[in-house]
Amino acid sequence: MTEQMQAVRAMAAGGPEVLEYGGVAAPAAGPGELLVDVRASGVNFIDTYRRSGVYPMDYPHIVGVEGAGVVAEVGEGVSDLSPGDRVAWHDAPGSYAERAVVRADMAMRVPEGVGFEAAAAIPLQGLTAQYLATGSHRIEAGQTALVHAAAGGVGLLLTQLIRHLGGRVIGTVSTEEKAGLARAAGADEVFLYGKGVDVAQTVLDLTDGRGVDVAYDGVGKDTFDASLRATAVRGSLVLFGGASGQVPPFDIQRLNSGGGLFLSRPSLQWFVRTPEELAERSAMLFDGLENGWLDFRVGRTFSLGEAAEAHRALEGRETTGKVVLVP
Numbered sequence: 001m002t003e004q005m006q007a008v009r010a011m012a013a014g015g016p017e018v019l020e021y022g023g024v025a026a027p028a029a030g031p032g033e034l035l036v037d038v039r040a041s042g043v044n045f046i047d048t049y050r051r052s053g054v055y056p057m058d059y060p061h062i063v064g065v066e067g068a069g070v071v072a073e074v075g076e077g078v079s080d081l082s083p084g085d086r087v088a089w090h091d092a093p094g095s096y097a098e099r100a101v102v103r104a105d106m107a108m109r110v111p112e113g114v115g116f117e118a119a120a121a122i123p124l125q126g127l128t129a130q131y132l133a134t135g136s137h138r139i140e141a142g143q144t145a146l147v148h149a150a151a152g153g154v155g156l157l158l159t160q161l162i163r164h165l166g167g168r169v170i171g172t173v174s175t176e177e178k179a180g181l182a183r184a185a186g187a188d189e190v191f192l193y194g195k196g197v198d199v200a201q202t203v204l205d206l207t208d209g210r211g212v213d214v215a216y217d218g219v220g221k222d223t224f225d226a227s228l229r230a231t232a233v234r235g236s237l238v239l240f241g242g243a244s245g246q247v248p249p250f251d252i253q254r255l256n257s258g259g260g261l262f263l264s265r266p267s268l269q270w271f272v273r274t275p276e277e278l279a280e281r282s283a284m285l286f287d288g289l290e291n292g293w294l295d296f297r298v299g300r301t302f303s304l305g306e307a308a309e310a311h312r313a314l315e316g317r318e319t320t321g322k323v324v325l326v327p
């Protein structure tokens with residue numbers, strides 16, 4: 001008889017109501033894979049996009065890509081991980097379940113001092129912040145960075161990483177409440193953007209006309225021009241998202257006239273291409289959690305059977321901090 005487990009499936013494209021919690025056949029680890037007893041699953045907007053049909057998917061499918069747990073079995077060819085090891089992951093489809101299959105080369109070792117809920121919640125946002133601060137542009141002591149949406153999930157982590165590396169942070173936020181969060185994370189200067197605010201000029205005023213060494217822009221269309229104008233000579237603009245829409249084509253000569261600027265459009269997949277690189281990036285995050293220099297809190301926890309409620313809360317902007325599911 002096939003072993004069963006509890007899981008959350010999207011039965012068709014639609015709203016949270018299409019999520020169904022129930023018994024399904026438990027998976028098995030294939031070559032190069034791990035079978036993991038899931039202790040916590042991270043809830044992300046990508047899960048809602050796949051559930052709703054914004055991203056094409058087969059239905060039904062088990063939802064979720066991020067999580068943490070304990071290795072139950074290892075597949076053929078896996079030698080560096082064993083049953084009982086604590087691991088986390090950022091890209092294993094089918095993570096809203098009691099058991100999940102994870103590629104061994106994409107599993108991150110979780111230290112004993114880091115809880116499963118934090119380990120399940122931090123991979124996507126944390127690895128993104130880590131590569132931004134050390135890969136797309138390597139922060140050096142004394143540099144100044146502009147961080148848009150500094151009170152967001154990535155923004156709060158990125159701010160702390162920049163400060164840990166000796167940098168200074170100028171953050172933009174949308175509300176006074178978020179300004180307080182950004183300051184608590186270590187931002188040196190924070191201001192609200194919106195109608196009537198000249199973001200570039202404000203940044204130039206805060207840097208005595210010099211501009212920033214790097215502008216981290218996950219907002220996209222609405223902030224791109226200001227980010228370019230706020231970047232110092234030979235500085236970098238790292239465009240890592242498009243929350244306000246994608247940046248339209250532009251004249252590359254603007255990089256020259258702006259001061260020989262560097263522009264990059266990265267994503268996480270290009271910065272965790274090998275197990276060694278993934279291990280190095282995740283080790284920095286877990287070190288921060290263990291030793292207290294990285295403050296990361298789970299905003300709200302739901303049971304696995306409450307996944308639909310978790311999606312409603314996330315999409316309704318009813319949560320602060322990361323949302324996590326526990327079996």
